[in-house]
Amino acid sequence: MTSAQDIRPRKDELAAQAQYYSTSPNASFHSPSSHGSALTRTIPLPNAKHLKPFATEDIKVLLLENVNQTGRDILSQQGYQVEFLKSSLPEDQLIEKIRDVHVIGIRSKTKLSARVLKEAKNLIVIGCFCIGTNQVDLQYAAEHGIAVFNSPFSNSRSVAELVIAEIIVLARQLGDRSNEMHNGTWNKVSNGCWEIRGKTLGIIGYGHIGAQLSVLAESMGLSVIFYDVVNLMALGSARQVETMEALLGEADFITCHVPELPETKGMIGPKQFEQMKKGSYLINASRGTVVDIPALIDAMRSGKIAGAALDVYPNEPAGNGDYFNNDLNTWGADLRSLKNLILTPHIGGSTEEAQSAIGVEVAQALTRYVNEGTTLGAVNLPEVALRSLTMDEPNHARVIYIHQNIPGVLRKVNEIIGDHNVDKQMTDSRGDVAYLMADISNVNTTHIRDLYTSLESLPSRIQTRILY
């Protein structure tokens, strides 16, 4: 059985027009982490062939900003050369380091601007070991065939647990009691304090977090209703309601779990507070723009809302410090003066477990992309995947052709690969960039080299990789 090889030349080899492919160090190399996880989202065949884009040990990975150990382990176990740094790098040092790496892993502090990416001649993929990706010039990366992955859902459970905690803390006014005790005041009260059993929780946005929360809340004796723009299967005994107004009029606790979109901006404003039951509670751990905060301040001052918890704000400071003031948001002082209001600094997803899950999810996405070309979960390229090639298909190759999304390209590509038997093929586009993946049978090294050269010579080419 031959090992998988890659026909994509490295730039130095290209320049020299020397032999431009390399073989994997050993045919039996195998990492279960990159092929068997539930996170993979494509089910690999039991005898799936492990495609390698380079000699495995030639893959250079740079991990910055103390990426979680789980992610480091997965990439090291692949046999890649992994360099790990605890901090981010100043731009000049980053440019120096990024020049010869194929994979870079960052968190939120490293800025991968077009200026930096321009120097990254060998880079094929970026892993953001966090939720946000605005630190990366996604458009530039896509236009240069560099895929970007992140981890949007690894912290859903952490957010759901925070909300459960907040429901009880609000119902029992625990924040205020604790503050009073810290100030030396003993204030034993039961007035306006409630059990949560038998109350109704209204979830706005029944996605990853909303659905987790639904299950946890029911197990604590809450009735759950939810509103979502999509018709969704309710979990347990939860019930979808048709309008947000219906939810607001019925729920004792209302919690928002929608994405930041033009339609969700200010979706909880003066009108919605009017529609809520007197004495209800509001929680927002989604995005700061979802709740109109001055309207919340009014609703709390009037007694309409008995308590609230905010984890997110329209403007949030870039780092830790004394920044939660009126310079940041004009209503800061008004908000801080309210009773039974829990304010947390966007910590919904900030747990050790979430960090560890992010490490696994992003490292697996990087490994799949490097080894198989799968773009599922990429934030800047179309999502394309094919079922794995198997060890029973020794003379197969996988062609990956990232190209400009312009008329006529597919005809030209198919003229090139059409002389061979194309077993399966998928193509998709996103904006100006398209991604084609095709598995071809009965090809030898000469065929592969010819395919590579022909695809590279097309004017639409952004990047060609052939894995086999």
Ligand SMILES: NC(=O)c1ccc[n+]([C@@H]2O[C@H](COP(=O)([O-])OP(=O)(O)OC[C@H]3O[C@@H](n4cnc5c(N)ncnc54)[C@H](O)[C@@H]3O)[C@@H](O)[C@H]2O)c1
């Ligand atoms: N506080 C934190 O630390 C933290 C951590 C993770 C996620 N978040 C935020 O939580 C929110 C939800 O995250 P998720 O992972 O559950 O997202 P998700 O995409 O899985 O679910 C969002 C749901 O909202 C629904 N939706 C969209 N527009 C809507 C509208 N106008 N009205 C009603 N429903 C609507 C969608 O159909 C979807 O079911 C996001 O804003 C995310 O950024 C915050």
